[in-house]
Amino acid sequence: MATTIAPPPVEIELEDLGRGGGGIPNLGWEGPGGPGEGAEGISDNRYRTGMWAALAGILMFFTAFISAYVVRKGLSNDWIPTSLPSLVWFNTLLLLASSLTLERSRHVLSDNSRFSRWWLLTTVLGAAFLVGQVVVWRQLIGDGVYISSNPSSSFFYVLTGAHGVHLSGGVFALGFLLFRNRQNPFGSVNRTPIDVVAIYWHFMDGLWISLLLLLFFWR
């Protein structure tokens, strides 16, 4: 019984070797396939795939809240619509702007100083959004609208809170990569972390828009 595992790669035809993953050109469904790990290290597709999987889980988490929102509103006669403080719209603009600056920074990835500046701006905009959301909470509390006031306000706090928690994770990631970039610039070759964080950030942006539309039009 030999302990060698595989025979040396003989004349196996690997032209149609599937590269699995988030790019999804070919999952390697049948025949000789597989992402072909080994020879050249590890496919970094896994970060992308992992992010999409994580976002699917997060989407289900928020879908549960949203369906609860719709059901609870439909059932009750104690629903008092929460009027959104106008600051919410300003916050939304900040978040939308942060997605744009993030894209800008990804375009200038090879120029590290420009990249850092745009990336820093994104981080600041993200943090400003979070601060803005806390101010919105303070305003509501000032108006006597608490989480326990009525189901509409309960959902307002739960949804904005849950989104805020996820977004602070994003701000942390932005800040962390900023720090990493200072020590060891990413450049356009080594861009996987940048791209993966960008996916998350845009998703959180889109999620916020969806939540806002729900909170505004389905008051």
Add this chain to the structure above:
Amino acid sequence: MGEAVQAHSVHEAPAGFIRKYIFSYDHKVIGIQYYMLALFSVFLGMTLSVLVRLNLAWPGTEVPILGTIFPEGAPDGVMTPEFYLSMLTMHGTIMVFFVLTTAPQSGFGNYFLPIQIGADDMAFPTLNMLSFWVTFLSLVVMVAAIFVQGGAPISGWTAYPPLSALGEIAGPGLGTGQSLWILSVAIFCIASLLGAINFIVTTIDMRAEGMSMMRLPLTCWAWFVTAILALLAFGVLLAAGVLLLMDRHAGTSFFIPGGLVVSDKLIDHKGGSPLLWQHLFWFFGHPEVYIAILPGMGAASHILSTFCRKPIFGYKAMVYAIMGIGFCSFLVWGHHMFMSGMSPYTAIVFSLTTTAVAVPSAIKTFNWLGTLWGARIQFTTAMLWALGFVSLFVTGGISGLFLNQPAVDVYLHDTYFVVAHFHMIMGVAAIFGIFGGTYYWFPKMFGRMLNETWGKIHFWITFVGVYAIFMPMHFLGFAGHPRRYAELTSFEFLEPLAAVQKYISMFAFTTIAAQFIFLAIFFWALFRGKKADINPWKATTIEWSVPTPPPHDNFGGEFPVVHRGPYEYSVPGAAEDFVPQTAPDVATAKS
């Protein structure tokens, strides 16, 4: 590539005890950690079931030690009805989350998914370690709930509000105990989500050269689809748990209706819907059933093919059936709520989708029988458990066809028929899958063989035992015996059934005692068992072509190339009756 990538591909074998065995990045160590966590939990859960069965069959029995540990719950060693309910709740919760969800998926899956697909580790080793330790934290919080003021919650593993949402006023254990319970489940959700991401990415992106999806062993398919179910289901339970915690601690009314009077006190909540919780919970809860059983199906298929010395019958059909079951699992949650005030029209829809699950299930059963047909079966212990799995899957599945008829469910709902059904299909069948996997993979995991003779004794006592326990429960259900009742002596219509409860308890105690045989052979083999070969079962998949136990990166730096499907047994013209997946040439293939 980034730092994380390098850290992964360099993947030095760790020095030091703590890095190697406690905070390990190695999927094999993490798999064993999960397995051991489940082993601890299953014995804890079993101990609780002893108390439950004791109280049902011989109410009022004095157990002095209980009085010492739980002076509130069991004054003078006699269990109060509330204590009975709290033990019932914890039995269900611990078994479902920390045994059935943990052992087959996180335990075996962690250990064998990377090896079977030819990867040196899971896609994200650090995340993997984190998943385990978060699960561990969740177990600690759950066990703590037993020992806090008021004891464990009495609201059952489904934690239906308003009972679970009101706090201490609604009963003992519903204060701190219930809060810890919800917290623990929420933590468990996070751990499962992290684990699911890792399984999905590993299956998609880490396969070796030549390992296309349609060459994956069925175990990998089961783990993959289970991970997808977990990813989509646990987020919903997490959201529900957050809302329930808000109702308890932030004064919201998501689930608590208005005008509720509890313990002569009007509750200051209004307008909430307890049904909303049921929808959210069962949207998670039904996929959870398949999360528990699918890995067992994978293991059973794997073992059946090996010991039939035949390719699995209808490999592709098996794959699509796994997907079909996974897909259907999200469309059937309403069948838990036929009696909750559901519109009959909605009930019919849920009844139809539930019945549809029978189609992929029947395909799987048919293919298992097809694999057995005409085979020269080797009756190893692992094979016996796999056959037992098929038997229990059929028995437990058929009673599901009764319960999914809304008209029949009106009568059977919340009777012992339901208890029998879900124990058979979700509990015992899944446990048989775990045992099958244990007897089959133990040689690879620990490098030694389990004792086959004692293993068979363990199997037969357990197999006869579980049928003797759960078959009569169906009859209790037909007789209208309600579940969850702590006190049976004060109901005249239950008196004639007391003898059946005693009979069930006696078999339960016997079967539980037999599990100590397992514990003994497990630990005996760990230290004294016969040394295992690389491939003791003469099996084809990659885990059987790596050394026993596998080295740190599984392959000694030389990654396998896969040349064929997973179950090539008895191939005409081959040198032996099995051809490993890594063999390039049939005629000269050797193990």
